[in-house]
């Protein structure tokens with residue numbers, strides 16, 4: 294695989310057949326779902342700096358983030374349930390859980406999410422981001438009902454977790470997608486990262502509710518109250534999101550240009566649906582879409598074939614898996630149990646402390662995403678000492694765990710969502726995001742299922758596995774993740790297509806592309822125009838050139854950008 298190779302140059306196919314439709318930039322459009330009459334008149338090269346975002350943009354992002362709260366709440370509650378007397382009596386064997394039973398109850402949520410997020414990519418493209426979010430939230434309630442009504446059968450409870458997981462998984466793809474496609478670039482990183490903040494708040498809230506109900510009740514209300522509350526968050530999200538506008542990028546792709554313009558205008562201060570800022574955004578989206586459509590029919594599996602997309606698909610999968618391989622969930626799922634075993638008397642309180650550190654550090658993480666970018670701080674935090682290898686008194690373990698969680702929550706927690714939300718081009722975004730998110734859930738599942746088996750055998754040395762992974766992740770981030778802070782999604786795509794080396798990416802400017810802007814620099818045309826897998830690329834006169842004899846036989850000579 295070629296990572297950011299300069300050789301995968303920009304391709305500009307020459308005209309083939311039919312008379313091209315003139316667009317404001319002189320780009321050509323074929324097969325467009327948007328008729329020529331609908332094509333927007335666009336101001337060229339206007340000086341358009343990005344205005345500040347409005348409250349509407351923040352509210353839109355925040356409401357979608359409730360999906361993160363549901364994710365955190367559902368995953369955070371299980372740690373406490375495993376210690377509750379009524380839960381143990383009902384679902385354990387002689388008041389205890391075997392490794393298989395405990396692992397299954399914890400991990401079946403992740404198995405469901407894995408399926409849910411893979412299925413949701415296609416649904417997002419069919420019914421839209423907003424309706425997918427709403428439908429997933431309501432579907433999740435079915436899982437909650439199965440869980441809460443479980444009486445003595447642990448399998449029923451575990452199947453409820455699986456069903457709830459389908460909804461949570463679908464949300465974990467559709468929410469970051471909706472956010473990153475909608476909010477203006479300046480706050481995009483922080484808004485998508487706020488999905489992670491809400492995950493941490495969800496975990497924290499679950500700990501607090503568990504703490505109260507475990508002390509207040511001795512019957513099934515101990516776990517049924519926190520469990521049943523999950524449905525409330527789903528109702529709030531499923532309903533509120535319907536009052537939000539659809540992602541403008543999705544609306545544009547469906548030919549609803551005026552709707553896309555109106556939404557974009559609402560999201561920045563002083564924005565006008567036909568003003569220069571929105572014009573520029575629409576121009577970028579339009580150029581990319583036209584270039585994509587020039588490529589003809591495309592299939593989802595191309596995400597593993599087209600070099601610049603394959604790079605991003607693998608990068609997203611590795612980063613999402615890496616987030617889990619830091620080992621954070623060992624504490625969030627088994628925290629209560631671990632601290633009990635070190636002699637700490639009230640392990641619920643310890644979990645609440647860790648949950649609070651997680652929330653506060655994630656707030657700092659949002660600031661870092663917004664102000665320091667994606668590359669500056671992140672790799673170094675991979676080196677934070679892994680606490681699991683610290684066998685010792687409870688206090689020492691807590692201290693190291695807090696350092697670890699701070700490092701995780703300021704970097705790996707929020708940044709992975711921000712990056713995967715913004716690196717994919719429109720055509721492949723839902724497929725790539727679904728697969729990247731599935732990789733998070735796959736490793737989440739593996740870690741949560743096998744943890745008890747592994748710690749039963751190697752005890753605290755388990756931490757060394759995570760420490761080794763985070764060491765490797767440092768190099769992956771440093772060498773393969775480009776800086777995408779404050780760039781539009783279309784600009785980021787161009788950066789990948791051009792193969793800007795990640796270490797130089799922070800200094801790269803879109804103006805370097807030349808007077809034609811992004812025209813012609815699109816993933817589809819470049820690497821994989823309609824089965825043109827054997828597309829030829831050449832360089833000459835300092836320009837990137839290409840000719841594809843298969844696609845454009847009448848044009849034997851290379852064209853230049």
Ligand SMILES: OC[C@H]1O[C@](O)(CO)[C@@H](O)[C@@H]1O
Pocket residue numbers: 368489492493616617621622625651706737
């Ligand atoms: O904050 C910790 C939580 O964040 C996640 O890694 C998701 O980004 C979860 O898997 C974990 O429970």
